[in-house]
Amino acid sequence: MESKPKVTIHHIAEKLNITASTVSRALNDNPRISDLTKKAVLKTAKELNYQPNNIAAALRHGKSHIIGIIVPTADRAFFSSVVRGIEDIANNLNYKVIICQSYDNYEKEIQTIDALLSARVDGIIASIGKNTENFDHFKRVQAEKIPLVLFDRTTDALEVSQIMIDDYLGAYKVVEHLIQQGCRRIAHFTSPKKVSIFKERLRGYTDALSDHGIPYDEDLVVQSNLQLVDGRESMEKLLKLKERPDGVFSASDYGAMGAMQVLKENKYKIPQEVALAGFSNDPFTSFTDPALTTVDQFSMTMGKKTAEIFFEQLKSGDKTAVPQKIVLKPELIIRESSLKKGSL
Amino acid sequence: MESKPKVTIHHIAEKLNITASTVSRALNDNPRISDLTKKAVLKTAKELNYQPNNIAAALRHGKSHIIGIIVPTADRAFFSSVVRGIEDIANNLNYKVIICQSYDNYEKEIQTIDALLSARVDGIIASIGKNTENFDHFKRVQAEKIPLVLFDRTTDALEVSQIMIDDYLGAYKVVEHLIQQGCRRIAHFTSPKKVSIFKERLRGYTDALSDHGIPYDEDLVVQSNLQLVDGRESMEKLLKLKERPDGVFSASDYGAMGAMQVLKENKYKIPQEVALAGFSNDPFTSFTDPALTTVDQFSMTMGKKTAEIFFEQLKSGDKTAVPQKIVLKPELIIRESSLKKGSL
């Protein structure tokens, strides 16, 4: 039932009649300390239940051994999975991870950066908020000379390493698949935001169309925030068209889900009358009826790769900071919502 | 393009020909400093782009202004929502939050506690992992005299404040509802784990049955890990019974989802032949077909309440540490999966 007086290296030192320096070195396995002393130190450290004060250490050598991760939201399977990938690597390297959510809010993103900076994290890994168009706060991170790595929602406005998936390719594959299934009027839900992922998906959509000789019809491209309600609204808008689409590719799974609801409410047959596809392979997509065709982003892999690049940069200590750009290949997940013809 | 030399209060002091103490006090708005000096300090702080070193401050007064949150996983809507609630309050009080995931892994939970402790967090808010049956690591937190508050997955083995929902009541309401819909053979998916929430839900189930004169049949209570696959297996087992159930109440939404899949695959009509209900109101439950009846846990409210209790305890500084037990009322969300009769 011992109370406050936290045990420090000095207590250990005192008990062993050596100095704190020796204890410190012993605990850090410094080769200049004899094995005998090391054993003794370790032993009494256990006995006294010594807990190193990381704060003091951090103050001394300016490293907190904590890295900050900023995601728009942690409750999206994709992000939490990436985070998990990063965590795995970080923990192995004995780094702690502090997860922050920007909630796609620009102001909050700035605050978060400041909080992390003043917590003196050793580096930051981030996915940019949807509404962010100014990147000065990220530049401040770079000005501090601590590593910054972006994943998924990245930007070329910054000179940083970025890990993303090939959104263009993913979208292209989806649309090509829909065409192969016989769709000729394929709509697309996209976002007006500056984030490159949506622009890339749109590009994949248009290229796939033109490569297969299908004319581009701007009426079929609907901009929104890509949430469930947006998907519903977009779909309702599309159904009012003179000639309704026979396929919908939403840049988000939630958008596709909204479309599915509206289609079902209006008794359209999916995929026979309208084929449907989303993007992200959110877990719920396999629970819907029909199950939703989508694009898997290998989130865990992305996390690991991101962490890898990050720690590489961390070790290299701001010199060899050649920004890398890693592009991972996504995978098309075909499910009933788009499968008009029999098998695969 | 100025590089390393971080600006400290000493630089400010030097520039103003005062001492660091004064600068420190000025920055902390100490009443013993004249307004004039304060203005001057603030001004040059801006000019020099001064960033306080929280680590040094933390070292000095033993408080990091960081609190640790431990959740089994951040990608479950319930947990991430609670986290968000906590975050809101914490941020307002100028506390940073570090989110850790135990992944329901006992070892990892211990490691996490140690990591947080050595990061010198000012307190810990946690939801216990499913497999945890020994609570010594939490006792270590208490031994450090820093506040510890548990939410949702709690235990009475510790003398801590806990915030939970009335799982008993939620379960009772579900089962009563199923009975009112005409179900007479209601199965229940539960977990063998020590966590009280599942025991409470089971108790609600049995009480509701007996209160309505329905005999308890142990064949209808299936233990599992409550994930999707478990739900599938459990349902398959139930369908092999001589007399199949006409209702299933799963202690988790994922378990209910697994049951739904199996039932649909076997062409059973939901809810006509088998009514279905889950627990947690996970977002996907409204996307399934039929949409899943479930129990909402007011996660955001729980988060806020938890944070409230936590900071109360933090302020009170380990004296008045009377452990509180807050029980929130859940709400039954009735959807098609259980609605045999017409309206509500």
Added chain:
DNA sequence: GCAAGTTGCGCAAACGATTGCATATTAAAT
């Protein structure tokens, strides 16, 4: 005009660990 407050600020010691340099002890080399 003097004791007693008040106000505004400086001094210096913390907080706990790390680390360059110095020192003492022992071993190896000549």
Added chain:
DNA sequence: ATTTAATATGCAATCGTTTGCGCAACTTGC
């Protein structure tokens, strides 16, 4: 036996803030 190296540890400064105590200077009251 004496110089040279290696080995093992101690000394003391340092990281950037905070804070108890002390000391001026300036009010105030009588």
